[in-house]
Amino acid sequence: MRIGHGYDVHRLVEERKLIIGGVDIPWEKGLLGHSDADVLLHAIADAILGAIAEGDIGKHFPDTDPRYKGADSLKLLGHVGRLAETKGYRVGNIDATIVAQRPKMAPHIPQMRENIAAALNCAVDQINVKATTTEELGFCGRGEGIASYAVALVISI
Numbered sequence: 363m364r365i366g367h368g369y370d371v372h373r374l375v376e377e378r379k380l381i382i383g384g385v386d387i388p389w390e391k392g393l394l395g396h397s398d399a400d401v402l403l404h405a406i407a408d409a410i411l412g413a414i415a416e417g418d419i420g421k422h423f424p425d426t427d428p429r430y431k432g433a434d435s436l437k438l439l440g441h442v443g444r445l446a447e448t449k450g451y452r453v454g455n456i457d458a459t460i461v462a463q464r465p466k467m468a469p470h471i472p473q474m475r476e477n478i479a480a481a482l483n484c485a486v487d488q489i490n491v492k493a494t495t496t497e498e499l500g501f502c503g504r505g506e507g508i509a510s511y512a513v514a515l516v517i518s519i
């Protein structure tokens with residue numbers, strides 16, 4: 363059994379979609395990135411890569427590589443899950459937190475959990491997603507960006 367941690371931040375800008383946990387959330391701004399900038403999935407991917415000592419998503423999917431421009435992060439996460447399997451591990455459970463002042467994430471969390479479980483070929487009850495504001499403090503509180511934290515436990519197959 364091994365544990366990993368992930369953290370990611372993306373800037374909120376106009377004229378971008380807000381995609382979090384594979385859900386296209388209607389909002390006035392979206393997250394900026396080379397890929398679809400899915401901050402939650404990036405933190406989860408990094409947590410799994412951390413657990414299997416495989417670096418981070420920047421190592422596996424460089425933001426200088428045109429193949430990942432606009433990439434669907436659910437596909438990137440699926441790739442990370444399969445890499446873990448090739449190294450002899452399956453996901454035990456994942457716990458993640460989205461840090462966003464707005465919009466409300468709660469209505470979208472069931473679909474996020476479904477999407478993550480499908481990408482990682484595991485059950486929905488192995489995936490937990492939470493959200494918090496920062497009471498308007500800091501860059502998340504000012505609506506300049508959204509952050510996510512994740513921990514992943516992996517178990518030997």
Ligand SMILES: Nc1ccn([C@@H]2O[C@H](COP(=O)(O)O)[C@@H](O)[C@H]2O)c(=O)n1
Nearest residue numbers: 462463464465466467468493494495496
């Ligand atoms: N973007 C967010 C932030 C929070 N929530 C939900 O609201 C609850 C209260 O948030 P606090 O930051 O005041 O603790 C939180 O527990 C989440 O359930 C949300 O849906 N979206």
Ligand SMILES: C[C@@]1(CO)OP(=O)(O)OP(=O)(O)OC[C@H]1O
Nearest residue numbers: 395396397399420423424425430
């Ligand atoms: C996911 C990748 C893939 O190109 O691009 P971004 O969407 O910019 O995301 P980031 O979390 O900054 O770093 C990893 C990148 O390699």
